[in-house]
Amino acid sequence: MDTGKLIRHSEYEWHIEPHGAMRVPGVIYAREDLIRAMDDKVYEQVCNVATLPGIVNASYAMPDAHWGYGFPIGGVAAFDPKAGGVISAGGVGFDISCGVRTLHTGLTLEEFQPLRERLAENLFERIPAGVGSTGRIRLSGREMDAMLRGGARWAVEQGFGEEADLERTEEHGCMAGAAPEHVSDHAKRRQRDEMGTLGSGNHYLEVQRVTHVHDARAASAFGLREGDIQVSIHCGSRGLGHQIGTEFLKAMAVSAGQYGIALPDRELACAPIDSPLGQRYLGAMRAGINCALANRQIITRLTREVFAELFPGKHLSLLYDVSHNTCKVENHLVDGAKRRLFVHRKGATRALGPGHPALPEGLRAIGQPVLIGGTMGTASYILVGTAESEQLAYSSACHGAGRAMSRHQATRQWRGREVVDELAGRGILIRSPSLRGVAEEAPGAYKDVTAVVEAADKAGLARLVARLEPLITIKG
Amino acid sequence: MEEAKTARTPPYWEHYPHQADMGVRGVGHSPAEAFEQAALAMMAVISDPTAIRPDAAVSIRCSAPDLELLLVDWLNALVYEMATRGMLFSRFRVTLGDGQLQGTARGEQVAAERHERAVEVKGATYTDLHVIERDDGTWVAQCVVDV
Numbered sequence: 001m002d003t004g005k006l007i008r009h010s011e012y013e014w015h016i017e018p019h020g021a022m023r024v025p026g027v028i029y030a031r032e033d034l035i036r037a038m039d040d041k042v043y044e045q046v047c048n049v050a051t052l053p054g055i056v057n058a059s060y061a062m063p064d065a066h067w068g069y070g071f072p073i074g075g076v077a078a079f080d081p082k083a084g085g086v087i088s089a090g091g092v093g094f095d096i097s098c099g100v101r102t103l104h105t106g107l108t109l110e111e112f113q114p115l116r117e118r119l120a121e122n123l124f125e126r127i128p129a130g131v132g133s134t135g136r137i138r139l140s141g142r143e144m145d146a147m148l149r150g151g152a153r154w155a156v157e158q159g160f161g162e163e164a165d166l167e168r169t170e171e172h173g174c175m176a177g178a179a180p181e182h183v184s185d186h187a188k189r190r191q192r193d194e195m196g197t198l199g200s201g202n203h204y205l206e207v208q209r210v211t212h213v214h215d216a217r218a219a220s221a222f223g224l225r226e227g228d229i230q231v232s233i234h235c236g237s238r239g240l241g242h243q244i245g246t247e248f249l250k251a252m253a254v255s256a257g258q259y260g261i262a263l264p265d266r267e268l269a270c271a272p273i274d275s276p277l278g279q280r281y282l283g284a285m286r287a288g289i290n291c292a293l294a295n296r297q298i299i300t301r302l303t304r305e306v307f308a309e310l311f312p313g314k315h316l317s318l319l320y321d322v323s324h325n326t327c328k329v330e331n332h333l334v335d336g337a338k339r340r341l342f343v344h345r346k347g348a349t350r351a352l353g354p355g356h357p358a359l360p361e362g363l364r365a366i367g368q369p370v371l372i373g374g375t376m377g378t379a380s381y382i383l384v385g386t387a388e389s390e391q392l393a394y395s396s397a398c399h400g401a402g403r404a405m406s407r408h409q410a411t412r413q414w415r416g417r418e419v420v421d422e423l424a425g426r427g428i429l430i431r432s433p434s435l436r437g438v439a440e441e442a443p444g445a446y447k448d449v450t451a452v453v454e455a456a457d458k459a460g461l462a463r464l465v466a467r468l469e470p471l472i473t474i475k476g
Numbered sequence: 477m478e479e480a481k482t483a484r485t486p487p488y489w490e491h492y493p494h495q496a497d498m499g500v501r502g503v504g505h506s507p508a509e510a511f512e513q514a515a516l517a518m519m520a521v522i523s524d525p526t527a528i529r530p531d532a533a534v535s536i537r538c539s540a541p542d543l544e545l546l547l548v549d550w551l552n553a554l555v556y557e558m559a560t561r562g563m564l565f566s567r568f569r570v571t572l573g574d575g576q577l578q579g580t581a582r583g584e585q586v587a588a589e590r591h592e593r594a595v596e597v598k599g600a601t602y603t604d605l606h607v608i609e610r611d612d613g614t615w616v617a618q619c620v621v622d623v
Contacts, residue, residue, distance in 0.1 A: 041495075066497040070603075071602045073496060094599045096621045131595060139591075189560055190556060190560055200594075200596045201623050235518040239559050242555075242599050245598075245599060246552050246599040250545065254540075254541060255604065265602070267601060268600070308505055403495050404495075405495075406493035406494055406496075406498070407498055407595070407623070408491055408492070408498060433593070434592055434593055434595070435591060435592070435595075436595075437594045440595060
C-alpha cells in the first residue's frame with residue numbers, strides 16, 4: 001500500500017480522510033514498513049467498509065491486516081442500530097468465532113523432552129486434523145440444537161471439561177441470544193461429523209514454550225513464567241459456521257437493494273441490524289459462536305486425555321479462550337456518550353482493558369489475555385488488553401501474523417518435506433496429514449509476527465506480555 | 477496442481493494468487509463450460525483431480541438472480557456435497573438456463589491412501605467474482621475461494 005495516500009498521525013497510526021461515499025475516516029494501526037507490505041486491496045476495503053450505513057467513528061485495520069472478503073482481514077468496525085447500522089456476514093467471515101485458546105500444562109522442559117516424540121504422535125493420532133477429518137461425536141437434531149444454544153457450557157455439561165474452563169472463556173462459554181432455528185438444516189448436516197475437529201489451512205494445535213516474558217506483572221497474573229510449556233488450539237466453527245456464512249452472504253447480497261443499501265462490493269453484503277434478515281443472521285451467527293466454543297472445548301478434552309496418559313498427575317488448566325471472527329454487542333463511549341454498538345471483528349481479537357466487567361474476577365485487575373497465533377516456525381505471543389485500546393479501536397488488537405504471500409506462491413517456493421525437516425532440525429516437530437498443506441503454511445509465507453505484535457503494543461492496542469515458541473505443531 | 481492450460485485446446489482451468497486464499501478460474505466456449513472448469517479448479521485447490529475416479533454421480537441444482545451468484549452457488553453446492561458425502565469430484569457437467577443450473581459432479585469417496593488433501597475450501601466468495609465473455613468469444617468464470 002502506498003503510504004502517500006495516508007495521513008500519518010503517529011509512527012503507528014495512519015488515517016484515510018473520508019472521500020467519495022465514505023461516512024467516516026479509515027484508521028490503520030501499523031508501522032510504515034508493515035503498511036507498505038499490505039496489499040492495495042486493504043486500502044480499498046477499509047474505505048469500502050467506511051461507506052456502510054450506521055458506522056461509528058472509523059473503519060479500522062489492525063497491524064496484521066490483509067486482503068479479505070469485503071472487510072479486510074484484521075478489520076474492525078462498529079455499527080449503531082439507532083443510526084440505521086448494519087450487520088454484515090462478510091464482516092464476521094466464513095469461519096465464525098474462529099479463535100485461540102491457550103492452556104497451561106504445568107510441565108517443565110525437562111519433563112517434556114523425553115516424551116516429545118510420543119506426545120507428538122499421540123496428539124496427531126487423537127486430534128482429528130485436516131480435510132474431511134471427522135470427530136468421534138455424532139449429535140442428534142435435538143443435541144445439535146442444545147450445543148448451538150449452550151456452546152462450551154453444553155460441552156462441559158456433557159463431560160468435555162470443567163466449570164473452571166467456562167470462567168476463562170469469552171461469554172463464560174455460552175453466547176447468549178443464539179437461535180438454532182435460524183441455522184439451516186444444511187449447516188447442521190455439514191457439522192454432523194465435524195464436532196471436535198481442527199479443520200485445515202491455518203488451524204493448528206501447538207505445544208509451545210514461553211521463551212521470554214516482556215511484562216512480569218501481567219505474566220504473573222496470567223500464570224506464565226519463562227520456560228513454561230503451554231498448549232494453544234486455533235480453530236473455529238467448522239462446516240456449520242462456513243455454511244451459515246455462505247447462506248447469509250447470499251441472502252444479504254440479494255436483499256441489499258431492498259433495504260436501500262448500495263454495496264461497493266458484493267462481499268460487503270449486509271442487512272440493517274433491526275431488519276428480520278439482520279436478526280436472523282444475528283441468531284444464527286451466535287449459534288455459530290457457540291459451535292466454535294464447544295468445538296475448542298471438545299478438543300481440549302482430547303488434549304487433556306493425551307497429556308494425562310503421558311504425564312499422570314499433570315492437569316491442563318485454561319488460561320483463556322478468545323475468538324477473532326465475531327460480531328458482539330458492546331457498550332462503548334463515543335464522544336463522551338455511552339452507545340450500544342455492534343462491533344465486527346474480522347481477524348481481530350477483542351482486547352478488554354483492566355476493570356472491564358466482562359472479565360472474570362481473576363483477570364479483571366490486569367486485563368484480558370490477547371492470544372496471537374504465529375506460524376509453525378516463528379513464535380506466538382500473549383498480550384494484555386489496555387485501558388486506552390477502547391478509544392483506539394473499541395478494545396481490539398491483531399490476531400496473527402497475517403499472510404505475506406499467497407498459497408500459490410508458497411507451494412512454488414517450498415516443499416512440505418523440506419519445511420518439516422528444517423523445523424525438525426530446530427527442535428520443532430510438525431505432524432500433518434498433508435505435506436502440500438505444510439508448504440502452503442510455510443513460516444516464510446507469513447509476515448513477521450514479531451513486527452505485528454510490536455506494532456500492536458506501540459500503538460497501544462494491547463501490551464506485550466510473553467513470547468512463545470513452538471515445540472510441536474499438529475497442523476490441520 | 478499445476479495449471480492444466482494449453483493454448484490450443486480450451487476449455488481449461490487455472491489458479492491465480494490471492495494474499496490469504498486462492499483464486500479459481502475456468503475458461504470455456506460457453507458459461508456452462510467455464511463453470512465446469514471453475515469447479516475443476518476448485519477441486520485442484522483441495523486435491524489432485526487426476527487421482528479422483530469419476531465412479532459415482534451426484535446431481536446438483538441451483539438458482540440465483542444472475543450468472544455470478546449462480547457460479548458461487550454452484551461451487552458452494554459442491555463444497556457442501558463433498559463435506560457431507562465424504563467425496564471428491566473430478567468431472568463436471570453443467571447446463572444453464574433462466575437463472576437455473578443443473579449439474580452433475582462425478583467422483584468417489586475419499587481414500588486417504590490415494591488422495592492427499594491439502595486444504596479444505598470453506599466457501600466460494602464474491603471476491604474477484606466475474607462471469608464474463610472475452611473478446612475472443614470464450615467465457616471466464618472466476619472467484620476467490622476461502623480456505
